[in-house]
Amino acid sequence: MPRILLAEDDDSLRGFLTRALERAGYEVTSCADGDEAAAVLDQPWDLLLTDIVMPGMDGIEVARLAAQKHPGLRIMFITGFAAVALAAGESGPPGAKVLSKPIHLREIVTEVEKMMAAA
Template sequence: MARILIADDEEPLRGFISRGLQLDGHTVEAACDGAEALDMLAAPGADYDLLLTDIRMPMMDGIELALAAAKERPDLPILLMTGYADQRERARNLEALIRDVLTKPFSLSDLRAAVHETLLVVTS
């Protein structure tokens, strides 16, 4: 299964996502903002298969994180999440970097489907 890095400033959502993806057999690590996630991506031995990040976060938002992550790991698939229509519009110009944008609130089955589809595309 995949090693997934989650970045979201809402602890309950991080926990929900982590538990849901772990039930599918994935290894999940979580960061509370983009800056922490970028540090985790740059750490020695960091070999993530997917970055799942909220767009709107303090310190470094998900779009800044996606741009920085793409420089460090251009092959890393990125899924964004947002509950704000204006933030979704900001992500429109990032089609070359991101696989999809999940709209909050989403169900566990929506999350699992998006992750599965992204990982399936990457491995095929």
């Protein structure tokens, strides 16, 4: 079963994403912020799905650290800030996907499925 590390500081969105991805057949470990996600990066992951703007370590920092530890790791950012999304596309790890909020859960699941199939 593919493993997803989810970092999202919004409790309700984190819960919705976790349930939607688990229903789609993924094993999801959800973290409330970037620091919590960084603490479990030594485990094997198939995808990092992270918000960009979070307290403590932001999503771009988590993604850079994850890419160093796991070259080739699939990375997807979600953000509610257009300027941040643009910056993430320019400064995030190569091949990372950026989705802007608001986004429908089905769309996120579809994008995750596309990234997983591209491997």
